[in-house]
Amino acid sequence: MTETLPPLLLIGCGKMGGAMLTGWRERGLGETIVVDPFANGPIPRATLLRDPAEIPRDFAPAAVILATKPQEAPATLPAYARFAGGAVFVSIMAGKTVGFMQGLLGAGAAVVRAMPNTPAAVRQGFTVAFAGPGVTAAQRSLADTLLAATGEVDWVEQEGLLDPVTAVSGGGPAYVFLLAELLEAAAVEQGIPPDLARRMSRATVAGSGALLAASAEDAAQLRKNVTSPKGTTERALAVLMAESAWPQAISQAIAAATARSRELAG
Numbered sequence: 359m360t361e362t363l364p365p366l367l368l369i370g371c372g373k374m375g376g377a378m379l380t381g382w383r384e385r386g387l388g389e390t391i392v393v394d395p396f397a398n399g400p401i402p403r404a405t406l407l408r409d410p411a412e413i414p415r416d417f418a419p420a421a422v423i424l425a426t427k428p429q430e431a432p433a434t435l436p437a438y439a440r441f442a443g444g445a446v447f448v449s450i451m452a453g454k455t456v457g458f459m460q461g462l463l464g465a466g467a468a469v470v471r472a473m474p475n476t477p478a479a480v481r482q483g484f485t486v487a488f489a490g491p492g493v494t495a496a497q498r499s500l501a502d503t504l505l506a507a508t509g510e511v512d513w514v515e516q517e518g519l520l521d522p523v524t525a526v527s528g529g530g531p532a533y534v535f536l537l538a539e540l541l542e543a544a545a546v547e548q549g550i551p552p553d554l555a556r557r558m559s560r561a562t563v564a565g566s567g568a569l570l571a572a573s574a575e576d577a578a579q580l581r582k583n584v585t586s587p588k589g590t591t592e593r594a595l596a597v598l599m600a601e602s603a604w605p606q607a608i609s610q611a612i613a614a615a616t617a618r619s620r621e622l623a624g
């Protein structure tokens with residue numbers, strides 16, 4: 359049996375923070391406080407507070423998870439600097455660098471910067487993490503346990519990689535959901551009834567994802583397996599794979615998101 363998690367302090371319980379909390383609850387929450395002025399309560403097996411001033415003086419979290427919007431960091435983080443002595447900070451905020459967070463939490467604060475994604479809500483997330491200076495082996499191991507509760511985790515040694523990671527896996531689910539939306543709209547355009555169009559588009563995206571996850575084959579080979587010579591898919595792919603179509607659009611989209619992550623740094 360896995361051990362209960364140590365005391366946790368979650369700052370911001372929106373879409374991503376809430377998804378991670380669900381994973382931790384399934385893993386076995388210990389004493390947990392959530393601070394969010396706006397979240398709907400109550401939160402099962404955690405104490406929801408509206409203001410950091412309400413945190414009991416003797417509460418000693420092993421990890422403080424920073425899950426508010428990046429733009430809220432300057433106003434939000436200083437109230438948590440008092441935990442820098444014992445806790446590891448795990449930030450999932452897009453763009454915000456370890457150095458920026460140490461500027462608000464204290465130069466000695468141990469900070470892990472991580473980028474999860476929303477499939478974490480069904481424990482199929484993918485997180486890439488970077489450990490800042492001063493993070494101990496035990497703190498890194500705790501951060502890994504927390505992030506692994508919602509899916510796969512990988513660590514990088516170069517913080518700058520977190521910007522393209524944010525563009526690819528952080529935002530990636532949005533691009534896949536967009537594909538489902540566009541397939542649905544195109545199906546309706548071709549005369550398929552809306553309810554059937556919706557169900558078949560969702561099932562096609564979800565089923566393809568499941569096949570990709572289960573298969574040892576490359577994505578390119580799985581694509582080729584669908585593409586019969588001189589068949590229908592070949593015609594569709596001639597449109598989508600033209601250099602000026604998806605290859606360029608995806609490349610530009612990832613470059614734009616990466617640039618935005620860098621902009622959010624300061």
Ligand SMILES: NC(=O)C1=CN([C@@H]2O[C@H](COP(=O)(O)OP(=O)(O)OC[C@H]3O[C@@H](n4cnc5c(N)ncnc54)[C@H](OP(=O)(O)O)[C@@H]3O)[C@@H](O)[C@H]2O)C=CC1
Nearest residue numbers: 370371372373374393394396425426427428434451452474
């Ligand atoms: N959504 C995603 O797919 C991913 C998001 N992230 C990162 O996660 C972070 C949160 O994103 P997301 O969950 O989408 O955003 P949400 O807006 O859903 O969540 C942020 C939560 O923090 C609350 N909040 C606002 N001010 C404070 C405060 N001072 N103290 C505590 N809580 C506060 C917000 O309330 P209110 O909304 O009412 O302002 C909201 O409930 C961002 O930094 C983002 O970059 C990372 C990976 C993926």
Ligand SMILES: O=C(O)[C@@H]1CCC=N1
Nearest residue numbers: 452524525528529530
């Ligand atoms: O859009 C964003 O900024 C956040 C980070 C990755 C996914 N959502």
